[in-house]
Amino acid sequence: MSRKENKAEKENRETLTRKRRRRLRRRLLKFLLLVSLIAASVTLWNLPFWRYAGIVTVRGNRIVPSEAIARKIGNTDLPLFRIDPKGIETRIEEIPEIEKARVRRWLFPARIEVQVNERIPFAQVSQKVFLDQLGNRFSAPIQHVPLFVVLPIPYTDQSKETFRRLVALWPPEATGAIDLSLSEDLRINLKGIAVRLGKIERAEELDEKFKTFYRLLPLAERYGNRLEYVDLRFPAAPTLKCKLSNSQTCKETGKSPSPSSPSP
Incomplete structure (x- = not known):
């Protein structure tokens, strides 16, 4: 094998080594980013301002007590963004005196607002x-x-x-x-x-x-x-x-x- 061929083979090996190193660095960077994202998500998940603290504002009710409406919210041991407004509306509308309910979620502090339309006795x-x-x-x-x-x-x-x-x-x-x-x-x-x-x-x-x-x-x-x-x-x-x-x-x-x- 000539000297020129040896040099070319050596350069090829060095090129392959550099490519492997770059791939490893990219994989390591992706792994670190994934771990950071998971850690940030867990931290964000457990931040107190997400947690529903049981604060309920009920508007529009004259017949049904606010406490009876608030009980229909159900499980409160969840972050606010995991609470389903449509499910709460359905449960509130099961109350015979309630014709329509609208539920909204608010932050700072984490709370739920319920607007109801009661049936008008004719x-x-x-x-x-x-x-x-x-x-x-x-x-x-x-x-x-x-x-x-x-x-x-x-x-x-x-x-x-x-x-x-x-x-x-x-x-x-x-x-x-x-x-x-x-x-x-x-x-x-x-x-x-x-x-x-x-x-x-x-x-x-x-x-x-x-x-x-x-x-x-x-x-x-x-x-x-x-x-x-x-x-x-x-x-x-x-x-x-x-x-x-x-x-x-x-x-x-x-x-x-x-x-x-x-x-x-």
């Missing part, structure tokens, strides 16, 4: 049981509301749909009662006037019956307390049932009562 079922405008039942220690409802057993989706339609047709702020207990004969008391609506196959049937009722309302008001009820079971042939000794009925004519008719 009708009363019993002393502490109410319905919202969608027909959802819930209990609450609140004052009497102007509309009273008798529910059927069981309280089905069809009953809810009928109630929702009645709510949509009900005059604002009007007092009265709705009796849903008999599926064959829905009855209401609106503005002091008893009304028999009969069997409701579809909630939309109420629209026509309410239109007929408002057309008859001036006539019914003239009869006053001598009127027993307005019969709208057959809206094409409505009847005003009067409290007469001979059980006479007063057919709706669209006119005022005649002189011989009872007047308030």
Whole structure:
């Protein structure tokens, strides 16, 4: 082997050695960076400002106590970023009085803020049981509301749909009662006037019956307390049932009562 070939081989070995050393240095640097990252993560994980300290701010609640809402947060032995707001919202919305919940997380100090929308009582079922405008039942220690409802057993989706339609047709702020207990004969008391609506196959049937009722309302008001009820079971042939000794009925004519008719 010539001297020139020996020199070239020596240079090749030196080049390979330098490349191996550079690879080792890069691997060592990557390993050190990984260890540093793990150490920093562990340190950051255990910093006190991440730890939820049990501080809860509840806003928007008037019926449900803040303590009852705070209990729904659950496990607090976690860093704040590991607490799932959506899971907390779902658990809070399981409370019957809560319609919607929104949960946010804050730092400095680590705390949770809960904003709730409570159900608005539209009708009363019993002393502490109410319905919202969608027909959802819930209990609450609140004052009497102007509309009273008798529910059927069981309280089905069809009953809810009928109630929702009645709510949509009900005059604002009007007092009265709705009796849903008999599926064959829905009855209401609106503005002091008893009304028999009969069997409701579809909630939309109420629209026509309410239109007929408002057309008859001036006539019914003239009869006053001598009127027993307005019969709208057959809206094409409505009847005003009067409290007469001979059980006479007063057919709706669209006119005022005649002189011989009872007047308030």
